[in-house]
Amino acid sequence: MAEVSTWTVTGMTCGHCVASVTEELSEIPGVESVDVVLDSGAVTVTSATPLQRAAVEEAVAEAGYTLV
Amino acid sequence: MAEVSTWTVTGMTCGHCVASVTEELSEIPGVESVDVVLDSGAVTVTSATPLQRAAVEEAVAEAGYTLV
Numbered sequence: 001m002a003e004v005s006t007w008t009v010t011g012m013t014c015g016h017c018v019a020s021v022t023e024e025l026s027e028i029p030g031v032e033s034v035d036v037v038l039d040s041g042a043v044t045v046t047s048a049t050p051l052q053r054a055a056v057e058e059a060v061a062e063a064g065y066t067l068v
Numbered sequence: 069m070a071e072v073s074t075w076t077v078t079g080m081t082c083g084h085c086v087a088s089v090t091e092e093l094s095e096i097p098g099v100e101s102v103d104v105v106l107d108s109g110a111v112t113v114t115s116a117t118p119l120q121r122a123a124v125e126e127a128v129a130e131a132g133y134t135l136v
Contacts, residue, residue, distance in 0.1 A: 016084030064083075 008068040020063040076136040
């Protein structure tokens with residue numbers, strides 16, 4: 001059964017930002033899909049196992065943004 | 069003697085946008101350097117020969133933005 005978690009990311013302003021965040025989050029082991037809503041900063045991640053907040057925070061930071 | 073021209077581009081919101089515009093403009097034959105100021109949308113291009121507005125407009129559009 002896949003796990004679905006929702007996070008909020010600040011600082012994204014355009015589709016390039018969305019692509020960067022999506023790419024970094026997709027590289028976390030076990031992540032199956034990433035859905036980003038630019039306007040709200042809502043990021044929904046589906047993963048095989050529950051995600052650690054630290055892993056999500058690191059990926060978001062790697063993309064250049066901030067996890068709320 | 070290099071030619072320096074300044075243009076205005078609208079729609080850029082972040083460093084990724086700046087990178088896209090810089091990349092596309094740099095591909096115009098004769099272009100030697102591109103300097104983009106995100107806040108104002110000012111784009112300064114140095115080129116070996118004078119640039120045609122149509123070429124600049126096409127490159128900016130290719131990046132996904134609009135030349136004023």
